[in-house]
Amino acid sequence: MKRVETECTLTVNGVDHAVSGLHPGESLLDTLRERCGLRGSKGACEEGECGSCTVLVDGEAVCSCLTMAAAVSGRSIVTVEGIGEAGAADLQDAFLRAGAVQCGFCTPGLIVAADALLTRNSSPSVDEVREGLAGNLCRCTGYGRIVEAVLDTASQRREQP
Template structure:
């Protein structure tokens, strides 16, 4: 890395100092340097949502974000949603049978988490709209939406 630049970022609550190439993507840094493989590399064009992470609480497709852009910011990956064990949302994905092949699930979970953070009681159409950037090749959309609804209901009952 002769042209590497040093960046600092909070990733899943841990401070990192990383040397990255100016053209390195966030997805490759998360997977190759930090060792977080939850975000999946699929289309690398921002079309499928498999690489969705949160950047300062906002869902982004990490394949479209250059690593230097996270300097001074907070990134949350699917691994960072809960301290130990599964989050309630991840549990509902399992409970509702929304996990089939599992490839798209990290991105689906991150998109759903962002929706529920801003809308604790989304309608079916709001769920569809929020999840529209995440493709599921197994076609499990109804079960994914059911998991989002079940998580919303579970959180409202607390």
């Protein structure tokens, strides 16, 4: 049985990070930001209601604020810092081009969530995009450009597989 005390190894974007000094119950978000130096994932609600902290754990989009860091030791974690190399550079570019970025605080989580959505559904309809990204709050854009960026990426991927 695996047992983690205050140290563990997290595999983030393919790189092993040895972390120590974990607080009891420390969230993956806090560990990524304060111990791994990966501050791309953002915290804005501490309770899974905003999606700013979205990361992939074994390919599934989850809120890193609701993930206990010690419990995902050894699993594959992808954050916004690694999502481009993991194949979402086109999505990042589409967000920029579509005007889907204003203050940008929600953007890292949105890009990770949108990447997960497109992995599961390569040809989403508008409503499927809306249902798939309903966990990511944005206060600046009104979401219109975000929908466009995701649909643009999907159609470009279909044209150039």
